[in-house]
Amino acid sequence: MRRLVMWDIDYTLLRGGGVAAKAWRAAFTEVTGVAWRDTPIFGGRTDTDICNEVFAAHGVTDCTHERFFARYVELVDEIKHEFTVQGHLMPGVREVLAHLGDDPRVVQTLVTGNIPEVAAFKVAAFGLSGAFDAEVGGYGTDDSLRATLVRRSLERARDKYAEDFRPVVIGDTVNDVTAALANGAVAIAVATGATPAADLAAAGAHVVLPDLSDLEASVKALTA
Incomplete structure (x- = not known):
């Protein structure tokens, strides 16, 4: 799968x-x-x-x-x-996306509280658009609850590819973790936002990474 x-x-x-x-x-x-x-x-x-x-x-x-x-x-x-003037990519992101993009066992998409157009602007600004199948993503216009975004993304992927998937959610907040768990997804957390690693672990994240700079550890967490 x-x-x-x-x-x-x-x-x-x-x-x-x-x-x-x-x-x-x-x-x-x-x-x-x-x-x-x-x-x-x-x-x-x-x-x-x-x-x-x-x-x-x-x-x-x-x-x-x-x-x-x-x-x-x-x-x-x-x-x-x-x-790109005011912001920046998080450590290791480009390398992890590229590695997973070469893996036929993985489909990458976006599950974000942003509305679709703004999500597209953000990833395009940093040259990341090609890494994601945005058609099967979950977005802030889908629902007010983040867990519903995960569900909608999984439904869209199943419909488009006519196969089932093992869902993996990666985010930096407790809401990302709880939304993943509510859908039976693997919850990978990165402590690159305002939420401490201990809080992400306490919320039930399966793996908490300090960031994505360790390519081997990041890929292992996302594909295990």
């Missing part, structure tokens, strides 16, 4: 340097006419979930997700060149 390796983006593959967050705030103010007041915690959450919280915190009741996300995508598109 092949592995479907589902990659989180932010603080797992790369740091975006606050570029998307800047566009988020600008889009919110433009679309709603409400001044930005409260910044939520973004890590490990879906854009749909964050949008719900932001609208509620600012008392917005007359704006749809579709309208907000449309402007958000436009603004990120305008400043996407800043990703």
